Amino acid sequence: MRIAMVSYEVYPFAKVGGLADVVGALPKYIERQGLTVDIFMPYHKKVDENAPKFGYTIEKVSEAIPVPQLLTEEKFDIYKTTLPGSRNVNVFLISNRYYFSANEVYEGPDLAEQAIFFSDAVLESIKKLDFNYDVIHVNDWQTALIPVYLKSVYKNDEKLSKIASVLTIHNLGYQGIFEPSYMKFAGLPDYLFSIDGIEFYGNINFLKGGILFADVINTVSPTYAREIQAKEYGEKLDGVLRVRSADLYGILNGIDYEEYNPETDKRIYVNYNLETVEKKRENKRMLQRELGLPERDVPMIGMINRLVDQKGLDIMAEVMDYVSLFDMQFVLLGTGDEKYEEMFKSLGEKYPEKYSINLKFDIVLAQRIYAGADMFLMPSRYEPCGLGQMYSLRYGTIPIVRYTGGLADTVKEYDPQTKDGNGFGFEPYDPAYLLKAIAKALYYYNEKEHWITLIRNAMTTDLSWDKSAKEYVKLYQRAKSKVQ
Ligand SMILES: Nc1ncnc2c1ncn2[C@@H]1O[C@H](COP(=O)(O)OP(=O)(O)O[C@H]2O[C@H](CO)[C@@H](O)[C@H](O)[C@H]2O)[C@@H](O)[C@H]1O
Structure with missing residues (x-):
C-alpha cells in the first residue's frame, strides 16, 4: 500500500x-x-x-x-x-x-x-x-x-x-x-x-x-x-x-522513541536511563543554573504548552498562589494568549525564587525541562491525546494531569498500596481538585521509596509508536x- x-x-x-x-x-x-x-x-x-x-x-x-x-x-x-x-x-x-x-x-x-x-x-x-x-x-x-x-x-x-x-x-x-x-x-x-x-x-x-x-x-x-x-x-x-x-x-x-530517549538525547545536559536515573538530579541542577533559579534540591514542576484555553490555565490561575506556599520550583515554557502570558509573567515577578517563566518556543529548552523537572503539569480542559505527558513519562518526570482524553489513557493514578500507577490527576474541572493533585504529588516526592517506584513505572510505560x-x-x- x-x-x-x-x-x-x-x-x-x-x-x-x-x-x-x-x-x-x-x-x-x-x-x-x-x-x-x-x-x-x-x-x-x-x-x-x-x-x-x-x-x-x-x-x-x-x-x-x-x-x-x-x-x-x-x-x-x-x-x-x-x-x-x-x-x-x-x-x-x-x-x-x-x-x-x-x-x-x-x-x-x-x-x-x-x-x-x-x-x-x-x-x-x-x-x-x-x-x-x-x-x-x-x-x-x-x-x-x-x-x-x-x-x-x-x-x-x-x-x-x-x-x-x-x-x-x-x-x-x-x-x-x-x-x-x-x-x-x-x-x-x-x-x-x-x-x-x-x-x-x-x-x-x-x-x-x-x-x-x-x-x-x-x-x-x-x-x-x-x-x-x-x-x-x-x-x-x-x-x-x-x-x-x-x-x-x-x-x-x-512518541518517537529514537528522538525522545533520555539515554541518547543530545539536547539534555546529562544522559541517563532507568539504572542511572539519579542523574536526573544533575539535569535539574544544570537547568536551575541556566534559568537562574536557586540550585537546591526542591521538587520542580515543569509545564510546556501552547498557552490557550484548552490547557486548563484558568483553573491554574486560581491555585498557583497556594502552590507557591510549598517549597518548590516551577518552570514554564510556552507562548500563546496574552492573558495567560501576563498571568505567568506576574507569577514570575511575585515569586522570582520559585518561578522561571519562559515565553518563547525553544525545543532544546523543552527537552531540558522534560529531563530536569520532577513533575509535569497538564491540567487540560480537554486533551485529544497530549504528548507532553508522554515525553515526561519517558524521561521519568511524573505527570500531574486532568483525566480527560488521552491524558486518561496514558496516566494512571499512583496507588501506594499496590505500587501501581505512573502519575497523579483529578477529574472534575475544578481548581480545588487540581490543588489536591499537585499537593499529593509534592507529598510523594518526599516519600523517596514511592517516588522511585513512580519513576520506574513512568519510564517503563509503553508509549512507542x-x-x-x-x-x-x-x-x-x-x-x-x-x-x-
Ligand atoms: N514553547 C514551546 N517550546 C517548545 N516546544 C513546545 C512549546 N510549546 C509546546 N511545545 C511542544 O509542542 C508539543 C505539544 O503537543 P501536545 O500534543 O501536548 O499538544 P497540542 O495541543 O499542540 O497538540 C494537539 O495535537 C496533538 C497530536 O495529535 C495531540 O496530542 C493534542 O492533544 C492536541 O491538542 C510538545 O511536543 C511540546 O513539547
Missing part, C-alpha cells in the same frame, strides 16, 4: 505543536510495517530556516502547476526532501509565494484561501506525480477539504476516484469556519452548501466536510473518540460525529475496502 500523508506541520521541517510530532514520526513506523509513505506539506518559510539545523536538502521537482479548479491564477511548484530518520519517506513541499511566505505556519494573507489552495494543490500534485496512492491521510481542518473534493469534484477522475481517504482529528477545537463565499473560490458545487454537506450555522466548516466525506475518521485517543460524540466535548459537531460513529476510531498517539502504527495500517485497509 502507498499512503499520501498530508499535514500543515511536520517535525523537523516546521513545528507548532503536537501535530508536527505525530506526522514527523508515524510515517517512519508505518514504513516499518512494509507500506510506502509520502508526506505533503506547505513549503513554509520555517522549512528553509530549519534546514541547516537538521541537515536536510531540498530539490525542485516540478514548477508552475496551475489549479484550474480554483478561482485564482496562482500556480505552485513542488519541491522534495526526505524525512530524516526514515528509510525512504519522500516529503513533497507545495510552494507558492503568495500563500506561504509568512514567518509562522498558521499565518498568511487569507487562511481559508490558503487551506483551499493547498488542498487542491496536493490533489493536482498527486495527479501529476507518477505514483498510485491507495489512501490519502489528511490531518485537521486545513486539509479536511481533500475528502470533500474526492467525493464531489473528482469523483469521476480516473486516478483520484480510486483513492480512499482517512481524516485524523487532532483537535476538534479548531474547525476552519468561514464565510460561504469561499465555496466559489474553492470551485465546490452548490449542493454541498447544505446541512448534509459543509454548511454550518450559515457558514462553511472545513472539518465538518472532512468528517462527513472521509471514508474513515479517527482521533488520537480512544477516550477522546468517545468524548467528542457527546455534547460536552463535541464542539457543536457531536451530532455529525455520531452520524459517522461506525467509522470513527480512536488510536492513541505514540509500534502498536499504534499497526492500528493505522488496519485503518488504511478499512478505508481502502470502502472504495473498491
Whole structure:
C-alpha cells in the first residue's frame, strides 16, 4: 500500500505543536510495517530556516502547476526532501509565494484561501506525480477539504476516484469556519452548501466536510473518540460525529522513541536511563543554573504548552498562589494568549525564587525541562491525546494531569498500596481538585521509596509508536475496502 500523508506541520521541517510530532514520526513506523509513505506539506518559510539545523536538502521537482479548479491564477511548484530518520519517506513541499511566505505556519494573507489552495494543490500534485496512492491521510481542518473534493469534484477522475481517504482529528477545537463565499473560490458545487454537506450555522466548516466525506475518521485517543460524540466535548459537531460513529476510531498517539530517549538525547545536559536515573538530579541542577533559579534540591514542576484555553490555565490561575506556599520550583515554557502570558509573567515577578517563566518556543529548552523537572503539569480542559505527558513519562518526570482524553489513557493514578500507577490527576474541572493533585504529588516526592517506584513505572510505560502504527495500517485497509 502507498499512503499520501498530508499535514500543515511536520517535525523537523516546521513545528507548532503536537501535530508536527505525530506526522514527523508515524510515517517512519508505518514504513516499518512494509507500506510506502509520502508526506505533503506547505513549503513554509520555517522549512528553509530549519534546514541547516537538521541537515536536510531540498530539490525542485516540478514548477508552475496551475489549479484550474480554483478561482485564482496562482500556480505552485513542488519541491522534495526526505524525512530524516526514515528509510525512504519522500516529503513533497507545495510552494507558492503568495500563500506561504509568512514567518509562522498558521499565518498568511487569507487562511481559508490558503487551506483551499493547498488542498487542491496536493490533489493536482498527486495527479501529476507518477505514483498510485491507495489512501490519502489528511490531518485537521486545513486539509479536511481533500475528502470533500474526492467525493464531489473528482469523483469521476480516473486516478483520484480510486483513492480512499482517512481524516485524523487532532483537535476538534479548531474547525476552519468561514464565510460561504469561499465555496466559489474553492470551485465546490452548490449542493454541498447544505446541512448534509459543509454548511454550518450559515457558514462553511472545513472539518465538518472532512468528517462527513472521509471514508474513515479517527482521533488520537480512544477516550477522546468517545468524548467528542457527546455534547460536552463535541464542539457543536457531536451530532455529525455520531452520524459517522461506525467509522470513527480512536488510536492513541505514540512518541518517537529514537528522538525522545533520555539515554541518547543530545539536547539534555546529562544522559541517563532507568539504572542511572539519579542523574536526573544533575539535569535539574544544570537547568536551575541556566534559568537562574536557586540550585537546591526542591521538587520542580515543569509545564510546556501552547498557552490557550484548552490547557486548563484558568483553573491554574486560581491555585498557583497556594502552590507557591510549598517549597518548590516551577518552570514554564510556552507562548500563546496574552492573558495567560501576563498571568505567568506576574507569577514570575511575585515569586522570582520559585518561578522561571519562559515565553518563547525553544525545543532544546523543552527537552531540558522534560529531563530536569520532577513533575509535569497538564491540567487540560480537554486533551485529544497530549504528548507532553508522554515525553515526561519517558524521561521519568511524573505527570500531574486532568483525566480527560488521552491524558486518561496514558496516566494512571499512583496507588501506594499496590505500587501501581505512573502519575497523579483529578477529574472534575475544578481548581480545588487540581490543588489536591499537585499537593499529593509534592507529598510523594518526599516519600523517596514511592517516588522511585513512580519513576520506574513512568519510564517503563509503553508509549512507542509500534502498536499504534499497526492500528493505522488496519485503518488504511478499512478505508481502502470502502472504495473498491
Ligand atoms: N514553547 C514551546 N517550546 C517548545 N516546544 C513546545 C512549546 N510549546 C509546546 N511545545 C511542544 O509542542 C508539543 C505539544 O503537543 P501536545 O500534543 O501536548 O499538544 P497540542 O495541543 O499542540 O497538540 C494537539 O495535537 C496533538 C497530536 O495529535 C495531540 O496530542 C493534542 O492533544 C492536541 O491538542 C510538545 O511536543 C511540546 O513539547
